[in-house]
Amino acid sequence: MTNLSRIKITYFLMLIALIAVGFFQSWNVALTIFNLCIISSIMTLGINIQWGNAGIVNFGVMGFAALGGLANIIISMPPTLNAWESGGAMIIIGLILFILSIVFSIILFKKSSLSNKIKYLISFILVISSYFFMRFLVDIPIEKIEAIEPAKTGYLGGFNLPVLMSWPVGGLLAAFSAFIIGKISLGLRSDYLAIATLGISEIIIYFLKNEDWLSRGVKNVNGLPRPVPYEIELQSQAWVLKTSNNLNIPINELSSIIVKLSYSILFCVVLLSVLFLLEVAVKSPWGRMMRAIRDNEVSANAMGKDIKKRHLQVFIIGSAIVGVAGAMLTTLDGQFTPVSYQPLRYTFLIWIMVIVGGSGNNFGSIIGGFLIWFFWVQSEPLGLWFISQVTTHISDTNIIKSHLLENAAHIRLMFMGMILLITLRFAPKGLIPEVKR
């Protein structure tokens, strides 16, 4: 089967599946799934450009997505009154000083010719003392800021700008951290890189969970502004009322469909532009060189290709795409909840999407994102249905039956594992294989 017919068939089946959900469950559910499918696809595209084209194993999806989410707060929330007066700037200065001391130590290690002992000593003293200096600078302002109406604010707040700006800014934030992370860890072997990026993304989440002055930590930031109208506003609009009557759909349902559709349109625009840019990039000499490096690092190196630089570029680009998707996700949710960032849901699920869709194929990534997210959501009811079918002859009071029904939802983890393993075994190139150019 050619790739084109594979794309046609899989995309068509996916569309039917979503429409079936619309008919059998509800259009609201179908659109919710659709929107998250798009976001998943964008994240998958970001990881695919790294893994599929350059062979970089980035297990830091969760962290970049969360940074994108953070951009929502920074851009769109109103600044907290008095927070900046309480020393918000001091916190930023302290943090920057600390980061600078770390960067300096790293440069010292990589560039200087001093003996190792002296390097260790200098950087140890430098980092430790700058850490305590930072604590000295930031402890009191943090305490003050977090004391400002802790139930409502207790954090710096943002710049009160349009929330849509947080998407590019989320990408930039992710790109900037990817630059630092890539600079220090891209030299590592693939599995070490995987573990390092996973570790760094965990550190990012811990930071967001605990630095209340920035993200309100576990108290979450609720009520993020929306790029689309609220349901309530829509319900009082004449055209909505009219459509509701014409189509005979309850006004509540219609308004929420309209909201979701507006998100869908916005997301589709982003998805299509990312896809377009990536396709251009992949087909360009830049993309060819990337694949040449992936396929044979030694000879590419011998040919004078600057592998490190190329890898860093692709790491930044891919992570920025994940950051954008993360920002979109938080916008869609309307709230930023650091606790919700789990490696299973973000990092590893996205990786399943990449592998199942087809490493190295952008169209594969999109269908991978759609398909896996669809099953991730639907396997809960599917599992429940399956169990109740299997146990249909057992009485409802049976302990085993009730236990099985209770835990049926967890079939989805097994299901995801099976999908990944079966793909790797029987179709390691994924649904839509990489095109040999």
Added chain:
Amino acid sequence: MYLLSGEKITCGYGSVDIVSECSIGVNKGNISSVVGPNGAGKSTAMKALFGLLPVKKGKVILNGEDVTNLPPQKRVLKGMGFVPQTNNIFPSLTVRENLEMGAFIDQNDLNKMLEYVYELFPVLKDKKNQDAGELSGGQRQQVAVGRALMTKPKVLMLDEPSAGVSPIIMEGLFSKIREIADQGTAILMVEQNAKQALKISNLGFVLSQGKNLFTDSGNSLLANKEVRQAFLGG
């Protein structure tokens, strides 16, 4: 009738034949050296004889038995030992453990064989509890040969035993190899240092481009003008 022989073997990687219709053999208590320029297919022939590469045409005969299709492990049991050119020791195991691993299949005479190897290479006895990876190049080579000897092979095959070893050490190593042969083990080796190798050899095989060019006793080859000019540097 050789103890071990490859008869008109053809082999190579993929569809490329590196060795074609080449015959090599060694007798009991003898040393046979395979020499020739770089890329002549010496090591490839050696690997084929040991079953590390499939033989496309021809036969490998050990003690009158056709072993062409036996896997290397089975050949070890039949009395063949092999010392690869590189990665021929277990670096993080001690010297003693390296030798023990040599006798992994057959541990009946473990202590006797250990004594034999220690006697042959006294330095290994002194360093028996040291990690093999910490030893010098020459000592590693001794560990490698010692490990292969542990199975009491009838034929010991050495792939460039002098690679990466200084000339003085090499001379010592060669005299040890002669000693092993004199005690009854047939030795088939591939050598880059053709002169020194042929000096201690009963038989020499000169290979070029995967084919037998000359086959004669070591001394006659050394005396052969053509061989000297073409392969021994005058």
Added chain:
Amino acid sequence: MDFLNGITLILNYIFIPGFTYGSQLALGALGITIVYSVLRFSNFAHGEFMSFGAMSAILLSWLFMSFKINIYPLPTAIMVLPIAILLTIAYCLIVDRLVFKFYRQQNSKSVINLIVSIGVMFFTGGLIRFIVGPGDKNFFDGERFFLKARTFKNITGLNEGLTLKTTQGVTIILSVLLVIILFWFLNKTKTGKSMRAYSDNKELALLSGINPEKVVLITWIITGTLACVAGTLYGLDKSYKPFTYLHLVLPIFSAAIVGGVGNPIGAIIGGYVIAFSELIITFAYKKIFFYFLPTYLVPEGLLQILSTDYKIAISFVILVIVLLIKPTGIYKGKII
């Protein structure tokens, strides 16, 4: 007296918990290191293998508790541990046969194996939640303490108490025992040596007649044993929740890498380095200063280097630092 109180404080809040948690991490890291050195991949499913072991121990404990068979004052889980270990080994072997073996025969790259292990992680995690559910499971019975704070205070007359929970004592004793057996096996037995030889130089091991499938079998037996014991001890000591084991993988990887992947001694050292760093960095030193310094010199505040909320993050920070400065770890990554 103040001095003794200070020492007791350190023992009670840093040494005993550090040694306990360190042992749990070390056992986990050993499992990862052994799979890495023989099978050559980072096994992300190891946390779930630990969880599987703990789950087996829990189910068996409940079974025996319902029969009122126990070994009071020790927890029933310790009694059923051998059976739980067998179950875990069986699970590991089944997974290997059905999944990993294929990629081994294909000579797949280690990164493919890593992704495969993620599939196994998902499946196993789901299986466990399907069997016991996602909630907290309590399976501790027996006497809670080896040594109670009050008893200690009464005996010594100190202000500070020293407690040793049963789970802590059991963890330490079992870990030390298991590590001794493991090292004896690896260094003294023929099979153990052949395992090391195989991980050192696969080709030469084959030439020496070492059977690779047997080495793989032994590897999974050891891994299953270590995973089950580590998982059960962790569950006994903290609490068992399937979710936590996924998050345990990273500190365990940190321990293995900090010590030097592929080196068992390194894995043990790494476990303790991670555990003690977590405690030392998040400990509130106020009380210690209170005992060791004259009152007017004791500074204000809790004197914590980092808030306890960051406890787990410390292992990641250490991991990242080690990867950046010395990826081979403390004990240079020689294999087994």
